[in-house]
Amino acid sequence: MDFKLLKTDSQTSARAGIITTDHGKIETPIFMPVGTVGSVKGVSHRELENDINAQIILGNTYHLYLRPGLDVLKQAGGLHEFSSWNRPILTDSGGYQVFSLADMRKLTAQGASFRSHIDGSPHLFTPENVMDIQRIIGADIVMAFDECPPGDADYEYARKSLDLTEKWLERCVHRFDTTEPLYGHSQTLFPIVQGCVYPDLRKRAAENVQKYNRDGYAIGGLSVGEPAEVMYQMVEVVNGILPKSKPRYLMGVGTPENILQSIALGIDMFDCVMPTRNGRNGMLFTSEGIINIRNKKWQADFSPIDPFGLTFVDSRYTKAYLRHLFIAGEMLGPQIASIHNLGFYLWLVGEARKHIVEGDFLQWKNAMVKKVSKRL
Numbered sequence: 001m002d003f004k005l006l007k008t009d010s011q012t013s014a015r016a017g018i019i020t021t022d023h024g025k026i027e028t029p030i031f032m033p034v035g036t037v038g039s040v041k042g043v044s045h046r047e048l049e050n051d052i053n054a055q056i057i058l059g060n061t062y063h064l065y066l067r068p069g070l071d072v073l074k075q076a077g078g079l080h081e082f083s084s085w086n087r088p089i090l091t092d093s094g095g096y097q098v099f100s101l102a103d104m105r106k107l108t109a110q111g112a113s114f115r116s117h118i119d120g121s122p123h124l125f126t127p128e129n130v131m132d133i134q135r136i137i138g139a140d141i142v143m144a145f146d147e148c149p150p151g152d153a154d155y156e157y158a159r160k161s162l163d164l165t166e167k168w169l170e171r172c173v174h175r176f177d178t179t180e181p182l183y184g185h186s187q188t189l190f191p192i193v194q195g196c197v198y199p200d201l202r203k204r205a206a207e208n209v210q211k212y213n214r215d216g217y218a219i220g221g222l223s224v225g226e227p228a229e230v231m232y233q234m235v236e237v238v239n240g241i242l243p244k245s246k247p248r249y250l251m252g253v254g255t256p257e258n259i260l261q262s263i264a265l266g267i268d269m270f271d272c273v274m275p276t277r278n279g280r281n282g283m284l285f286t287s288e289g290i291i292n293i294r295n296k297k298w299q300a301d302f303s304p305i306d307p308f309g310l311t312f313v314d315s316r317y318t319k320a321y322l323r324h325l326f327i328a329g330e331m332l333g334p335q336i337a338s339i340h341n342l343g344f345y346l347w348l349v350g351e352a353r354k355h356i357v358e359g360d361f362l363q364w365k366n367a368m369v370k371k372v373s374k375r376l
Contacts, residue, residue: 001141001188001215003247009361013239013266016356019216019247021140022185023080023088026055028247028268029352031259031345032090034276036060037067038083041276042335043342045085051311052342053350056087056140058271061133062094062125066116070136078138078183090271091139093130095192096220096252099148107147107164127171131179131189138183143218144172146192151225158196165194166208173212190249192220197230199237206241216247219267223253232261239266256285256348256372260365263352270349275341280334282326285344289374291319293337298323305336311343348372 002020009015019026033040033048035057040048048054059079068082076082079089098105098112105114111126127145134142146165149158169191176189191209195201209217219238222231235250242248249269250262259270275285284291286306291298298319305322306314313336325333348368355364 001186003216003245005245007357008244009264009356010359011362012264012365014263014352014356014361014365015266015268016353017247017268021088023086023140024055026088027350027353029263029349030055030269031349032056032058032269032271033342034058034271034273035083036273037063038079040338040342042280042338043276045083047339048342049087051313051339053346054087054342057085057089059089059091059137059139060094060097061091061130061137061143062097064091064137065094065123065133066118070133073138074136074182078136080138080183088141089139090141091134091137091143092251093134093143093145094125095143095146096148098125109164109167111145111168112147127168128175131172131175135179135182135187138181138185138187140185140187141216142176142187142189144169144189144191146194146220148221148224149194149196151197151222153196155198158198158201161196162194162201162205165192166205169209169212188215190214190216190218192218192251193238193242194221195234196221197226197234199234202234202237203241206238210241210243214246216249217242218249218251220251222250223258228258231258232265235262235265235267256345257369259345259348260352260369260372263349264362264365275345276338279337279341282333282337284337285341285372286376287344287347287371289371289376291376293319293323294326295323305340306344308347310347311339313339314343
């Protein structure tokens with residue numbers, strides 16, 4: 001993987017760059033749709049490619065390990081072949097999913113033992129086998145196995161958690177560096193900076209990951225219950241330490257406002273289930289503000305979903321028609337909303353990139369934050 005930093009904004013830390021992988025180029029800042037089990041829920045690959053212009057999507061190690069399973073993925077030739085997606089893929093190591101199974105898992109120095117949410121069967125994730133699993137999945141960018149502490153964790157818990165994450169990282173790097181890709185394309189490993197909401201732990205973690213000299217770095221354990229301002233403070237601490245020559249990935253974030261503010265702090269890559277999950281429930285993020293399409297006020301609104309026409313659904317369908325689909329329980333409604341929201345997120349980061357290059361990012365960002373945060 002290669003990263004070229006093309007432009008840094010003069011008034012903020014916002015950056016425009018380009019990541020090159022064996023499956024294609026990624027223009028940063030970028031939003032990555034979440035395809036947990038090898039698909040972005042309710043959205044076809046043709047729509048992802050042609051309408052949303054997703055340059056990279058996510059898969060999840062935990063979910064893919066359980067279904068369809070490693071044997072099927074290996075026989076298929078990896079996730080790219082299995083899902084017929086020919087652009088870059090990033091896989092989350094499953095650390096967050098194991099964290100979310102708090103009552104069904106146990107952490108030790110060896111790894112994380114847990115029970116499947118599907119059938120209750122017992123499993124063990126270690127730093128070594130998580131690297132092996134991600135080799136079999138075949139993503140272009142793979143994540144280190146970490147523990148994700150809750151946002152309200154006390155200092156002692158956060159410190160012990162970081163101790164564990166750093167020991168696991170050393171083992172992840174060794175396993176990754178002593179194994180080879182399986183399908184003829186290169187893979188790269190991103191360490192994850194943890195440390196909860198404690199600046200000294202975040203500083204320590206950001207300094208520690210650099211000794212492994214990886215192609216990029218992720219920031220995890222944020223947007224898990226802490227206030228947004230605290231999240232921005234932690235991002236600022238970490239980005240002040242991470243090398244400027246490498247991409248920075250803020251995991252699981254977030255709202256359009258979160259993304260814009262984090263771009264200003266120097267983040268290059270984002271992912272979040274919010275565009276599709278909220279879309280399925282009738283919440284639309286638009287260039288003018290946030291819409292609850294179920295509200296009666298849209299019943300006879302025959303204007304386009306978004307005046308910017310970000311994807312084909314925005315100009316083809318009206319708010320009134322989309323509301324009708326939701327009220328009638330038609331599955332097309334959540335599909336249209338998901339396509340729109342993902343298209344909006346990709347449009348938003350693309351516009352951010354354009355304004356970084358043009359030199360007026362800060363003014364544009366401040367105006368957009370007000371717009372995208374407004375309830376319509």
